[in-house]
Amino acid sequence: MSVYLKNISLSIRRLGKKQPILSSTTIDIPRKSLALIGESRLEVVTILDMLCRRILPQKGKIYFNGSVSWPIGRTGPFSITVTGVQTITYFATLYKFDRNYGLQFMVSEFSNPELLSQPILKWPPILQTQFMLLLALIPNFDIYLIDTNLFKTDQVEFSKRFLELFNIRRQGKTCLITARQTKLIDALCKGAIVIKDKKIFFTNNINEALKISNKVSFSNSNDQKEEIEIDDNIIF
């Protein structure tokens, strides 16, 4: 067990109205890489928010077996007006890793280490994304929450290196990855956590799970090239 949700009831406010997301649901999330799939994006985002404790359930308890990451890919935890070095220091204190190691790691992996002493705001957007992803590799989390495209089509070399490092990191850990890149989900995930009808459950069948959010895995696709041409960004 890595995360145990016990009898959770969770509602959110959406455009001023109360909207139930989960109702008295219990699940034991296993320690492996899993896709997080919901009927809508709202449900997935809400579950991620709950797991990173931005919102708390109205009823029930959540038990974490290990440290939890921030939702990787979200820009919220980053302030772009501060410098890269200041951000590393801040994250080092919050997540209790060695700041010097953080700097050393970033200097060796980041495309343009000279920028680290400049406010993030001044960096090209590509490097901002790189920095945010690389920073997630430094702390040794037990539970990774991922809400972004892990494979950046415009930064292939970087994506390759990042995924290599991330693969080392995720060995024996829990990874909850939102289903954005179906092909990558297929390659990385051993199952899926599905939010449907105000319940949350685990399934080993990713393809069935992807159908819930109307995303079909590439391995089942008959005409792959055609799909790529239709909507490169969404699929990838």
Place this chain on the structure above:
Amino acid sequence: MANQISSDLRDKISKQLSIHLSNIKDGYDHNDAYTTLREDISNGIFDTFETNLYIVRLAAEYSIKDIEIGRNNKLSKSEVAIDPWSMLDPTSKQYLLNSTKDTIENCPNIFHLSDRIHLRVSPIFSRLLGILCLWFYELNHDASQDRIGFIWLFIDPLIQIMVICSVPLLIQPEFVYDMAILPFSIIGAIFWLVFRTSAINVMTGGGSLKPQLEHPHIRKFDIMVAKAFYSFVNYFFAGVILLFVTVFFHLTDGPQNFLILITCFTISWIIGICFGIIANSLINLYPAIRRLIAYSLRFIGLASGLFYIPEQLPQRISEFLLYNPLLQLVQAGRSYWFYEYSSMDVNFTYIFYWFISLIFLALICLIIDEKKPSEVRA
């Protein structure tokens, strides 16, 4: 519209932009060069060969876009040769998940140092460290807003204190009950300002620090306290500096009991936080109450003895005003700074009951608010 831009205009604007880019000290931040180009257009530099300003502006934006595209291409120039799809194809040699084993073997120590520090830190200490960390982050955020950021962080509270001090300096005599008017007003001003700013910072629910809630360690309360701590540090240092300046110029003899003075100042700060938490909770329930709270803060300000002491007021009014714990704290602060004055109205038991009740109420509000359905952005 784009077709109306002449190639001559594009060339001239591109040349001008190149000149600006070559002049920037910081090779990465192109924004300064872009801003200068836009200013050039506003100043009419290109008016000689193009009368339509919108066309000139559009041409400038195209030139900027070209430069940005060039930068991004430069960053990923080595990536053009690689087919991204082959990296996600399990049958391909370039399948990215195949290379993991090599990476582990080649870089065995890559994550060696990053394991969490296995120190047994108490949860309270860890929480306080988190709050301090948030405060530093906010400080850096505010200071990097403009060039005079750090200096302004220090000057701003000084100006605010002096503005409030100017009122008693104008309406009161040189000495109020043997207290020199300048330190008298400084004490009133710093107590009021620390209460007001911490209450307002907390009332907004954390403001610019709100996105930090996505860190699993950080709770709403931490953000509120970090925001309020900002005002505590600002007004504490600004107040202490101004008070010791008055000592240096022999306007006053110095603190009678500095420790109690700081304690009273800290209580004002905590009361401000509690007021802010309760106000935040009420605003979440009834948003319109925000206006009432703004007025109630002004009333508390006037009733807190910033410009006067209760002894100067008619007895009926002073008896009423002494129900305000902040007035009592200001009076206590003055009593423990000046040797010449000791207030008979300060009742520490009364302050203590207010203090405990407000903390209790604020905690209840926090617990209730935490469980309420929150807004989620998808």
